[in-house]
Amino acid sequence: MGLYVETRIRADLDDLWARTQQPDQHQRWDLRFSEIDYLPRVEDEPQRFRYATRVTPFLKIAGTGVSAGERERPDGTRTSALRFASPHPLSLLAEGSGYWRYVPDGDGIRFLTGYDYRPRWGAFGALADRLVFRPLMGWATAWSFDRLRLWLERGVTPERALLNWLAELAVRALVVAVACTGLGLESALRLLGPFAASMAYACPLLLSVAVCLALFKAPLSTTPAARRCLRRPPTRVRAPRLLNALETPR
Template sequence: MNKQPPIYVQTKINASMEELWKYTQQPELHKEWDVRFTEISYLDKKEGEPQQFLYKTKIGFGLEIAGKGETVGEVQQKTGERVSSLKFWTDHPLSLIRLGRGYWKYTPVGNAIQFETQYNYETNFGKVGKVIDAWLFRPLLGWATAWSFEALKLWLEKGYHPKLLLHKALTYSFVCFLLSFIWIYQGLVPKIIAVHPEEVKMLLSLASLPIDAGAAIRLVGGIEIAFGLVWLLPFQKRKLFLFHAMLIGLMTLLVWIANPASFVHPFNPLSLNVALVLISIIGYVNSSDLPQPSKTVRKRKGMK
């Protein structure tokens, strides 16, 4: 194996051992919640040999990476713990992974199950592959594993199908990126780059300024850019969407006070702000019960 630390993810799921075992060991259920794979299927098992399986992962542009794996060990201890050990490999020319090994461990904790995985792998493409793995692929794979564990948790605990969760997560992410772009653009272009006269006029109509109007509008632009960057930060933004909708309502009122004639212009503040409020509502609706990889444990005790 390479010298990179293994990927480790742990979460606690309120489900029975048998139910969790079924959802993680049956291929038709496993592929539903694990975003790392698009297809998993068992091969015919020969007596006395490990169970082998095929897996496929779509990487876009009509391409997919296929490989094989096998269950090399399964232990049920007196404590009720279960362990499923796996190894996997592929000779696909586009795969960064060549050979890997890992395990799934199921530990009863009260009425819940502590579900954890650890795995590592060897990479292709020499030193270039190791650099890509260390700086891009491995962090993304670890995040995808954590996201999948949280999706499985929500499926078993609340009944939300992972495909629904994925659609919600994509909508939520799109809304955050869209609001970030709008705020950064509005702060950068009309207030800092162009210092548009209408922006200066509205600001002067609202308050007397102790500094130059151009400097003041650039300051406002900087604040808007900072607010735009906030939308890209990795935290749950459900309350922020509500705050944003109220903020837009207040800004609409201030624009009306400063320049009511602007409300009859093409692409006027009212039409833009109504759209922003609706976008905030969409974000708010899709921000509940999302898988949160940050809630998982990403480092095993004693692991450096």
């Protein structure tokens, strides 16, 4: 699979399964989707669903998918697999497939995903995907996994987690903006006398420290962060055989 994300969540396996398998719960924490709806299901066939992502207030890109899950496996793990496709001409993502694995591990659960997709728009789409879209999708997946972890472990709702992230992002941006403005005041301070001049010499160092803290300090414990997730598999992984039983929706 082209993209891989893993997190460890201290939660009940049934609770994690519900938050990830029920559409109304899934769409709350997953940044990649604005809407997820199950379609009427035919007995003994995989579950079909419709998804949508709101790109702008006036543009929503939709697609369809098919999924199947193994809730009880002999080794105690669970697996969910899906295939998806979007016919929307503005969707860079044409079709793809992926899986989720739920692996009990001591007092927690290793929750991991692997997925890949085929971009459209020819050579331009392939380049845009490699430089922009694929890194963005990897970040959004990891950020969403950490938001799910905060919901299950600490009771921070996805909506509150988003507000926490926006607030912290705004504070960091403000610190950088003030620092950049302050660097321009250095020469003016030197004209105000010896004390101000000494402050002017110290100002760049202090502002540089502030910028470094704003850019690199670890996020608060209630703020979701993609950096907390594993982005490469620790060992070689294979897609579940369950994926082979699913056909790409048309």
